[in-house]
Amino acid sequence: MRDALSRVITGAASLLATACTAGFAAADNLPARDASSQVERGRYLAVLADCTGCHTAPGGESFAGGRPIETPFGKVVAANITPDRDTGIGNWTDEQFDVAVRLGRAADGSWLYPAMPYPYYTRMSKGEVLAIRAYLSSVAAVHHKVTSNQLPFPFDIRAGMRLWDALYFNPGPFKTDPAKSAEWNRGAYLVNGPGHCAACHTPKTHLGGDRDHQTLQGYSVQGWFAPDITDSTTLGIGNWTATDVVAYLKSGHNRFAAASGPMGEEVTNSSSQMTDSDLAAIATFLKNVPGESVATRPLDSHAPVMMAGAAIYQDLCSACHNADGTGVAYLIPSLAGASSVASREPTSILRVVIHGAQSVATAHEPTGPAMPAFGWQLSDAQIAAVATYIRNSWGHAAPAIEASAVQKARKAAG
Numbered sequence: 001m002r003d004a005l006s007r008v009i010t011g012a013a014s015l016l017a018t019a020c021t022a023g024f025a026a027a028d029n030l031p032a033r034d035a036s037s038q039v040e041r042g043r044y045l046a047v048l049a050d051c052t053g054c055h056t057a058p059g060g061e062s063f064a065g066g067r068p069i070e071t072p073f074g075k076v077v078a079a080n081i082t083p084d085r086d087t088g089i090g091n092w093t094d095e096q097f098d099v100a101v102r103l104g105r106a107a108d109g110s111w112l113y114p115a116m117p118y119p120y121y122t123r124m125s126k127g128e129v130l131a132i133r134a135y136l137s138s139v140a141a142v143h144h145k146v147t148s149n150q151l152p153f154p155f156d157i158r159a160g161m162r163l164w165d166a167l168y169f170n171p172g173p174f175k176t177d178p179a180k181s182a183e184w185n186r187g188a189y190l191v192n193g194p195g196h197c198a199a200c201h202t203p204k205t206h207l208g209g210d211r212d213h214q215t216l217q218g219y220s221v222q223g224w225f226a227p228d229i230t231d232s233t234t235l236g237i238g239n240w241t242a243t244d245v246v247a248y249l250k251s252g253h254n255r256f257a258a259a260s261g262p263m264g265e266e267v268t269n270s271s272s273q274m275t276d277s278d279l280a281a282i283a284t285f286l287k288n289v290p291g292e293s294v295a296t297r298p299l300d301s302h303a304p305v306m307m308a309g310a311a312i313y314q315d316l317c318s319a320c321h322n323a324d325g326t327g328v329a330y331l332i333p334s335l336a337g338a339s340s341v342a343s344r345e346p347t348s349i350l351r352v353v354i355h356g357a358q359s360v361a362t363a364h365e366p367t368g369p370a371m372p373a374f375g376w377q378l379s380d381a382q383i384a385a386v387a388t389y390i391r392n393s394w395g396h397a398a399p400a401i402e403a404s405a406v407q408k409a410r411k412a413a414g
């Protein structure tokens with residue numbers, strides 16, 4: 001039983017994990033003047049926190065829930081958070097709502113799974129969470145019954161989360177670091193609080209808690225690799241300027257990268273709708289997160305696997321990405337200098353080469369370019385060779401990829 005509970009914990013936690021430990025102060029600097037400004041403030045906070053991303057099912061009504069969040073042991077379905085009195089949260093008091101969002105406890109006192117990112121939302125102030133409540137009270141009430149807990153026994157035992165909270169949950173609002181600028185503090189609050197960036201980008205312990213000493217150094221989620229976004233020039237986004245960071249978060253593209261998969265959703269629902277000053281604050285903070293650098297040497301370009309990879313690259317990839325890997329700014333991402341290419345885990349690049357990718361389209365850039373799929377055309381060994389080649393060219397260095405890893409990636413992404 002203890003084993004089973006610890007697996008519940010691992011699974012739920014590996015999806016979304018705990019808060020960052022630095023204690024910081026509530027940045028509650030936008031006092032609401034009247035009811036309508038309170039609703040507007042709550043709407044913007046809900047954008048920062050991407051509440052809609054999980055609580056609106058694809059094609060479903062806003063905030064009516066029903067989107068299953070996959071965990072290794074089963075599904076946890078996001079709840080209906082519209083003001084419907086029977087199936088939503090219309091009957092909840094403000095206090096109950098605040099406790100759910102910042103402390104991870106449902107109205108009946110039971111533990112929520114950290115598939116709901118309360119370990120990050122706890123960095124918001126009570127005033128901010130009540131503004132979100134005011135906004136949610138203004139949306140259409142939808143009668144839609146959702147059964148959140150669809151986990152099989154014994155994973156369905158919510159009390160297991162009590163132990164997880166004890167291990168990994170560090171409640172309390174953001175505290176300002178007086179040694180840093182106001183802009184840095186705003187960025188730190190957005191990234192560690194409502195933006196819950198660490199939920200996907202921070203490596204997890206074997207029990208699924210954030211590895212705080214490796215904050216934002218990359219983690220695999222939903223079959224994608226959320227890359228290192230520290231200021232490391234070898235593994236992270238150290239080669240990006242603050243302007244590059246803002247462009248990526250606002251439009252989904254910049255000269256190095258194009259956002260697809262879970263990050264495409266994040267850009268659509270959240271960062272593309274953030275104010276320019278909030279995006280600049282996030283960039284200032286990320287450019288100040290120290291990362292690790294690695295001093296691995298690239299594979300010898302005359303090694304057989306590199307020569308095979310180079311030939312495939314010339315033939316199938318260079319027309320778009322260029323022989324020198326530079327791509328076309330804002331249309332075709334540069335593979336040279338892109339940390340995602342030489343990242344610790346090749347999950348995303350294998351997925352993109354096998355299945356292709358359609359990067360996100362935003363109001364700022366309506367047509368996202370597409371990467372064609374090569375999985376039907378290239379064997380496992382050929383994909384391994386071309387991936388090894390791009391991971392060891394133009395200044396990148398990373399271990400060779402085996403054909404067996406490609407076979408696994410084909411299966412994982414279905």
Ligand code: HEC
Pocket residue numbers: 016045046049050051052053054055069076077078079080081088089097100101106107111112113114115116117121132148149
């Ligand atoms: C990453 C996905 C995700 C995001 C983002 C998210 N939620 Fe949730 N939320 C969930 C899941 C999954 C549950 C169900 C958890 C459970 O039953 O243990 C949930 C449960 C809740 C509940 C409890 C409802 C009930 O009936 O018990 C509330 C309230 C809630 N979320 C509000 C919010 C608000 C407000 C936001 C934005 C600030 C938000 N959520 C963002 C996934 C998410």
Ligand code: HEC
Pocket residue numbers: 190191195196197198199200201221224225226227228229236237245248256257258259260261262263264266271282338339340348
């Ligand atoms: C639901 C998971 C998830 C969340 C939440 C998330 N990201 Fe990401 N992020 C990803 C994934 C996956 C990728 C890789 C996308 C790709 O390969 O197209 C990514 C890519 C990125 C990149 C590009 C890195 C590179 O080298 O190409 C940046 C920058 C980034 N995210 C910043 C953020 C910030 C800032 C936040 C919080 C406001 C955030 N992300 C929240 C999953 C997430």
Ligand code: HEC
Pocket residue numbers: 256257258259260312313316317318319320321331332333335338340341349352353357358359360369370371372374386387390
């Ligand atoms: C028709 C033009 C085209 C061709 C040919 C092409 N790509 Fe791409 N590639 C793109 C576009 C556009 C994207 C961005 C799409 C996205 O990430 O959603 C991309 C993205 C990528 C990425 C992810 C980069 C990142 O930062 O997220 C990798 C890796 C990649 N391509 C490798 C290759 C390889 C290897 C080949 C040859 C086997 C190849 N591409 C052929 C257009 C192309």
